[in-house]
Amino acid sequence: MPRPQRLSDATILLLLIAIVAVFSIVTPAGTFLSLSNAESILLTASQLLILSCGITFLLIAGGLDLSIGSITIFSAVVVAKVMGALAGTAAQAADFHYPNLGVAITVAIVCGLLVGAGWGAVNGLLAVKLRIPPFIATLATGGIVLGLASVWTNGQNVQNVPLPFQSSFGLGKLFEVIPWSIVIAAVVTAVFWVVLSKTRFGLHTYAMGANLEAARRAGVNVRRHMVLLYVGTGALCGIVAVLDVARFSTASITSHSGDALSAIAAVVIGGTSLFGGRGRISGTVVGALIPAVLQSGFVIMDVQPFWQNVAVGVVLLVAVYVDQVKIRAQERT
């Protein structure tokens, strides 16, 4: 029997190419198929891609995280508040004068990552130590974390982010060409791809999702491994929070509430099994690009962009159906 995984990777890549081809033909020349539109698509996809890398690992290992949107929001609030508080006094900020800008940005970023990782650790401990099913554990923490962020901010966006953070980093580009958001998403994706496909940690991630007891008996420290995956996913939320605050110069309470489901959809469309043990970062990249490509194409064609949701939902159903057919074929042997 050939490796079914390869087939599904190829299928989903062909689907993406087909979508790009159709939009390229039906839109006026130089609109959809242009460098500036490619940049805007990648920018849209970059945050989803970063979160999806964490979800890929979790799903392969047999975990799940529904709280990533809430953790991202909470971390963004932390980043914005810390940066605003440390950069200078209110009077100085009113004059756009930030005496401690460097320190403020550094400390805020570190705090954002640590808080994200910290919430991830809470998820990990709930799922591993208390053995609460991750679906419920992270649904609950998602509610708690979002609730706390809303209470803290009175449900208002956090506004006092130093402007240079947005102008130089949020809107800035590497070599004046590639937006930082895309660069960071590319680096994160590369690191996660290497770890998953080349290292012992990656192999153990697959083994845990395939047969947790077998992995445990083979000497894999499955509890520590699973907690690490939740911590890593939480840290990725922290990274996205930093990018988000940089891009919009604010921490918004509503912006990321759909992220968990979008990321799970992207990862599953990319061929990762909901039942664990199977998946690839390359598939996740394609899965995370499809929504952004659809949205861009529909906007340019002047079709309501909400059709994107419909299309992604249909593709998700097909992907899950294919996954189940594979599992059943395997159980028959």
Place this chain on the structure above:
Amino acid sequence: MKDSADLAVRVRGVRKRYGHVEALRGVDLDIAPGEIHALLGDNGAGKSTLVKVLAGAVTPDEGTVEINGVPHRFTGPRDAQAAGIETVYQDLALAPTLPPDANLFLGREPARPGLLGRLGFVDRKAMRAEAATHLRQLNSKIQDLGAEVGSMSGGQKQAVAVARAAMWGSALIMMDEPTAALGVAQTESVLELIRRIRDEKGLPVLLISHNLPDVFRVADRCTVLRLGRRVLTARMSDVTSTDLIRAMTGADTLSPTGERAAEPR
């Protein structure tokens, strides 16, 4: 009785109590180097518990275990593995979505040389090559080394699990009912695999089985347990199925070793 240093495994007086149930009541076991030794007994006789003692999964209340003449006290499966004992459990403990090489090396993946290795990079090429060599040595019927183990037949899965044990074991391989779920042809190839472990690797194999014809075809000697005690150890050529069934059920009160068999309370 042979000198203990000549034995691959020597178990003496092992007891294990679970609450009110005494699973092992001072059991003895001798396994010679390079022999296939069958462990027989009715349900509840204590076979699995004895295997778990040797695998380090169960710590006995009393008694001694010697491996190649060296006394051991296992407090966990890692201890038994370090002593060269590998076990194929009934559930096989395979990762179905991974290929055979990843299963053979699960938890013991070879590192890439140099800095990459220290960073946790795995040498997949070496894994695949060693797995192929090893499987060929055991003459296993696994052709596609890239296929997921989950997509393979029951016999092939069993072969992967047995090959893994043979790969890492250096003192004893244990198998709990390896052919219970298999058809005729697949049973045949697993029995052949067990013989090859003995002949190619020179390793002793402890085989739990309920299938007496299989035992007669593959085993060199056997031990029968009843109610947590050894009631018989014999060469397969010296006993008949009837002898073994008698020993297992207790119909025979005098065993060929001359010991008085335990009477049920």
